[in-house]
Amino acid sequence: MSSTQPVQFRSKFFSLFLVLAVFTTLLFSGAKSAFAATNPVVTGFTITSYYDSSLPTNAEKDASQRVFVDVTFDQDITVASGIESDFVVSIAGSTLTTTTSKIYTVGALGTNKIRIDIKKNPSSSGSFAVMAANLTITAASGTTIPGIASAADSTKKATWTSSTLSEQLIDTGVSLSGISTVTGNTSTSTKPSVTASFNGLPQIRGISWFYLKSTVGGVTTIIPCTVDASGYPTTFPAVVNGALPIHSHTFYSSVASDYATQLANFINGNDTDYSDFSVTTSGGQFTITRDTGYSNGEVLSIEVHNYLN
Numbered sequence: 001m002s003s004t005q006p007v008q009f010r011s012k013f014f015s016l017f018l019v020l021a022v023f024t025t026l027l028f029s030g031a032k033s034a035f036a037a038t039n040p041v042v043t044g045f046t047i048t049s050y051y052d053s054s055l056p057t058n059a060e061k062d063a064s065q066r067v068f069v070d071v072t073f074d075q076d077i078t079v080a081s082g083i084e085s086d087f088v089v090s091i092a093g094s095t096l097t098t099t100t101s102k103i104y105t106v107g108a109l110g111t112n113k114i115r116i117d118i119k120k121n122p123s124s125s126g127s128f129a130v131m132a133a134n135l136t137i138t139a140a141s142g143t144t145i146p147g148i149a150s151a152a153d154s155t156k157k158a159t160w161t162s163s164t165l166s167e168q169l170i171d172t173g174v175s176l177s178g179i180s181t182v183t184g185n186t187s188t189s190t191k192p193s194v195t196a197s198f199n200g201l202p203q204i205r206g207i208s209w210f211y212l213k214s215t216v217g218g219v220t221t222i223i224p225c226t227v228d229a230s231g232y233p234t235t236f237p238a239v240v241n242g243a244l245p246i247h248s249h250t251f252y253s254s255v256a257s258d259y260a261t262q263l264a265n266f267i268n269g270n271d272t273d274y275s276d277f278s279v280t281t282s283g284g285q286f287t288i289t290r291d292t293g294y295s296n297g298e299v300l301s302i303e304v305h306n307y308l309n
Helices: 005-034 058-063 256-268
Strands: 042-050 066-073 077-079 087-091 102-109 113-120 134-139 144-150 153-159 165-169 176-182 193-198 207-216 219-222 244-247 277-282 285-290 299-305
Touching: 042 165, 066 134, 077 102, 087 102, 087 113, 176 299, 193 256, 193 299, 244 256, 256 277, 256 285, 285 299
Parallel strands: none
Antiparallel strands: 042 066, 066 113, 077 144, 087 134, 102 113, 134 165, 144 153, 176 193, 193 285, 207 219, 207 244, 207 299, 277 285
């Protein structure tokens, strides 16, 4: 073996090592790029209402009202403390501040969620009420939330646009059950009607919205409400879209029959929108009947209207 062979071998080995090192660097660099962190994006939210019915007095029950807005992101996140100022929260067109009757806190919920907790301001003498119940939450900075970042990269801040959570009707907790219908028949003078019962009751003070609908020949239309004799709201938010309002001023003591009676009084007393209709009640159950102007095969329906529909 010549004296140059070991040198040539070492040289070839070093060259091969160099090639492998470069290849490995490029490979892991590409992998890192492929799995680079992104700005967290909202993928969904829920809006629920609550009060503590176990408290001994109505005043305490009233003060315990809450609206929970749970927001889900597309990845794990970190949430800084004291980030309330990163958001602008408004209900029924009024922005919440530290001096309004309603305030809010923001905190982490699990690994990829936050909870915006709207509650009564203990420093305010005003009452907690969601009024028309239309909720909007925007980013104070415009399009990002500086206090929420990707858990994989703290420089990637959460994206929050003007359409992320805009004009959403709060779910007050009201629900209907036992829904049945009678189909209209002009030949037999059978009037169309829908019967339902209040099941879940409002958990907060404000307005719960309901759609009264008519289906004829497979086409469903909303029978729109345009006025509220109580005087509020004076104008309906656009998101209401023809729904009729039921108020829950004394939610902590009201029962199903109270809401059924209120709905009956509202429709029976509203000749502007519902002159063709009448409502009867039995406890928490109510029946809405179209007395005149109905079509053959017409089917009525009633449903809760909130952010879910």
